[in-house]
Amino acid sequence: MEQNKLSMVVFSGDMDKLMAAFIIATGAAASGMEVSMFFTFWGLQAIKKSEKTGKSFFGKLLGVMLKDINTVGPSKMNFGGIGRWMFKKMMKAKNVAMLNQLRDMAIQLGVKLIPCQMSMEVMELTLDKLIPQVSQPAGVATFLEEAKNSKITLFI
């Protein structure tokens, strides 16, 4: 049955796209919608702690590359981190909420953050390496069930 709900796949680990995802999520929650964000692949970086992860060589390499939400760069013009610094500076000057603040707000508003179990396996991330506010990891069937009952579905 359709509910007043928004379901989102957060695939991207880019600063700009994650901002869009969290702005839509907080806006929807503030308007009384139930919101589920399903984090998969690069998106997992948005709900990860800044800790060493991985077991294998490649897994450890990924762990070094993907730190946490504060270290994500924009999808364009990152220039090895200069772009991230520039955007953060510009956003601060204009008093726009930072990505980590948007995520805190989403959590406060009751947005459900669901990690994708399969991506966690691939990236060698265990649940204790994710922020404690995440829901139980799940798979495609969970997302599809939520999406089927939602008024709005997005892939970011």
Add this chain to the structure above:
Amino acid sequence: MADQVKVDLVLDLKGLLCPLPIVKLSQAIKDLPLGAVIEGIATDPGVMADVPAWARASGQELISIEQQGKEYRFLIRKVK
């Protein structure tokens, strides 16, 4: 007309940009009793479109919204 409405809470949203005005508004209205009126004062021109849209989506009553110089003032009544 706006002057005749009794305001229960004044919400200072100056300097805030999307999505903060509606997030703060939704948090503030939660703690108020039914019938209470919030006056919001913002500087983000986006609220002219977003506050009416928020009111429609959340089912609250928008009494008025107007620009006064560089500020945008609106009145919202909690009806649910």
